[in-house]
Amino acid sequence: METQPEWWRTGVVYQVYVRSFADGNGDGQGDINGLRSRLDHLDDLGVDAIWLNPWYESPLTDGGYDVADYRAIEPRYGTLADAEALIAECHERGIRVIADLVPNHTSIEHAWFQEAMAAEPGDSSRDRYIFRPGRGDGSEPPNNWIAMFGGPAWTRLNDGEWYLHLFDPSQPDLNWDNEEVRSEFDDVIRFWMDRGIDGLRIDVAHGMVKHPDLPDTEPLPLPWSLQGGDEPIDHPFWGRAGIHDINRRWRAILDSYDDRMMVAEAWVHPTQLPLFLRPDEYHQSFNFDLIETPWDATAFRSVISEAATAAAEIGASSTWVLSNHDVVRHATRYGLPGNTDTRRWILDGPHDLLDHEAGQRRARAAALITLSLPGSTYIYQGEELGLPEVWDLPLDVLDDPTWEKSDHTVKGRDGCRVPIPWTATGPSLGFGDTNAWLPQPDRFAALSVQEQRIDPDSTLSLYRRAIAARNHLLADDPPLTMLEFGPGVLAYERGDVTVVSNMSARPVPIPAGTVALSSATETLGDELPPDTSVWLT
Numbered sequence: 001m002e003t004q005p006e007w008w009r010t011g012v013v014y015q016v017y018v019r020s021f022a023d024g025n026g027d028g029q030g031d032i033n034g035l036r037s038r039l040d041h042l043d044d045l046g047v048d049a050i051w052l053n054p055w056y057e058s059p060l061t062d063g064g065y066d067v068a069d070y071r072a073i074e075p076r077y078g079t080l081a082d083a084e085a086l087i088a089e090c091h092e093r094g095i096r097v098i099a100d101l102v103p104n105h106t107s108i109e110h111a112w113f114q115e116a117m118a119a120e121p122g123d124s125s126r127d128r129y130i131f132r133p134g135r136g137d138g139s140e141p142p143n144n145w146i147a148m149f150g151g152p153a154w155t156r157l158n159d160g161e162w163y164l165h166l167f168d169p170s171q172p173d174l175n176w177d178n179e180e181v182r183s184e185f186d187d188v189i190r191f192w193m194d195r196g197i198d199g200l201r202i203d204v205a206h207g208m209v210k211h212p213d214l215p216d217t218e219p220l221p222l223p224w225s226l227q228g229g230d231e232p233i234d235h236p237f238w239g240r241a242g243i244h245d246i247n248r249r250w251r252a253i254l255d256s257y258d259d260r261m262m263v264a265e266a267w268v269h270p271t272q273l274p275l276f277l278r279p280d281e282y283h284q285s286f287n288f289d290l291i292e293t294p295w296d297a298t299a300f301r302s303v304i305s306e307a308a309t310a311a312a313e314i315g316a317s318s319t320w321v322l323s324n325h326d327v328v329r330h331a332t333r334y335g336l337p338g339n340t341d342t343r344r345w346i347l348d349g350p351h352d353l354l355d356h357e358a359g360q361r362r363a364r365a366a367a368l369i370t371l372s373l374p375g376s377t378y379i380y381q382g383e384e385l386g387l388p389e390v391w392d393l394p395l396d397v398l399d400d401p402t403w404e405k406s407d408h409t410v411k412g413r414d415g416c417r418v419p420i421p422w423t424a425t426g427p428s429l430g431f432g433d434t435n436a437w438l439p440q441p442d443r444f445a446a447l448s449v450q451e452q453r454i455d456p457d458s459t460l461s462l463y464r465r466a467i468a469a470r471n472h473l474l475a476d477d478p479p480l481t482m483l484e485f486g487p488g489v490l491a492y493e494r495g496d497v498t499v500v501s502n503m504s505a506r507p508v509p510i511p512a513g514t515v516a517l518s519s520a521t522e523t524l525g526d527e528l529p530p531d532t533s534v535w536l537t
């Protein structure tokens with residue numbers, strides 16, 4: 001593939017959740033060959049790159065974020081040869097490939113953890129992880145840390161020692177103070193760079209380094225790991241200063257290749273994020289602010305202005321994310337009142353609160369926002385079809401460890417991971433020739449790729465037009481200037497393009513200009529209906 005310095009700065013990156021994209025061998029799970037057979041879809045959309053959720057050998061207890069072997073492909077997904085073929089085929093089409101690296105923890109099935117478990121306390125193999133004796137008579141965990149999926153962050157082995165896992169007990173945390181751990185990841189990164197991977201998405205990039213004394217801590221005010229509040233806090237396991245040395249070490253490796261990049265999944269206080277983006281650290285970091293932002297013009301405006309200003313100040317490029325494999329899909333979030341705790345709503349409802357039509361309309365309008373902003377835009381598979389969250393999956397199919405670990409009080413993330421409907425009929429709507437690992441609801445049939453491809457008003461057609469228009473009209477990444485069009489209206493200018501998004505409940509006049517793109521399915525007159533965006537030239 002031709003080198004193109006800094007391709008990531010303005011790229012449209014499509015996130016592929018491999019297990020749910022396309023099933024090539026009929027086992028109900030997506031795989032690499034299924035993905036290879038569907039590359040036309042990505043080509044038609046016009047994306048610059050794909051980011052693949054972890055594809056490494058794994059028991060898939062946490063969807064592959066529990067890696068047993070960082071140099072092998074999970075057999076359910078294919079082989080290393082399949083992965084190499086995929087990389088080559090993507091490159092032939094001008095699509096770059098970003099892999100997901102999971103450095104904070106391995107799977108308990110990783111050879112290192114197996115070795116550590118078989119060894120005696122004090123053995124050097126245990127020093128690759130975080131083993132400690134318990135408190136009191138040894139039967140109390142070493143400290144009070146709570147795991148992200150619920151329950152204590154420590155599990156005790158039969159010989160009495162405890163090991164740390166910030167996520168599931170099947171995901172033991174590595175000890176990043178151990179040089180062997182650091183150099184192993186150097187090698188793993190080179191392994192994938194040598195196979196032509198163009199970039200890395202680094203999982204839990206704010207984790208890894210722990211306070212040496214492992215002190216007790218207060219639970220964080222927000223779920224997951226986001227550091228809420230006005231001031232960054234000195235937290236014993238999130239966002240510690242030592243992380244930056246690791247970032248620099250990886251960046252130096254990437255810089256020894258041509259045009260590779262790395263993007264951080266760093267849930268840190270907004271004031272800490274720029275530190276990850278210093279010239280010798282990450283190229284990019286996900287900005288998750290829009291995921292937390294309700295459908296409200298003032299809120300969107302402030303998130304966009306702040307991110308664009310921050311990026312410009314440090315010479316980084318912004319990133320825009322509406323959905324990913326960890327959150328309730330935005331076509332559903334936007335159909336709920338703005339103050340809804342959507343993670344709770346998927347379990348507790350009330351489910352008749354959902355206005356499906358409004359969610360669809362707003363999701364389309366939001367796409368015209370994120371695809372017109374400076375920087376790069378990440379699309380989560382299925383959002384180009386307007387897929388909603390499947391909040392009503394039968395409880396007995398739920399697979400996310402959150403559901404069990406929270407004692408069935410938090411439903412988890414399966415509802416956004418339901419396989420793609422490729423066709424309107426068939427056992428798994430074209431995903432494969434058998435039932436899919438998570439069942440698709442009947443309402444997915446009408447949203448299939450097959451149906452939407454031929455419908456010029458479909459969400460898929462809108463995404464395709466928007467990406468093409470972005471490449472044409474916004475190719476030189478003009479700066480953003482906010483405009484004032486009254487309450488409930490988000491408006492900004494980028495070079496020759498003016499974007500107006502009506503987030504209010506009443507129509508507003510369309511300013512002068514030619515409508516190059518509209519999120520409405522009906523033809524527009526002089527007014528912009530509620531929940532609609534346009535690009536004017």
Ligand code: GLC
Pocket residue numbers: 062065102167203204265325326
């Ligand atoms: C990240 C991933 C999430 C995973 C967790 C633990 O947040 O996005 O899916 O469960 O890390 O690896």
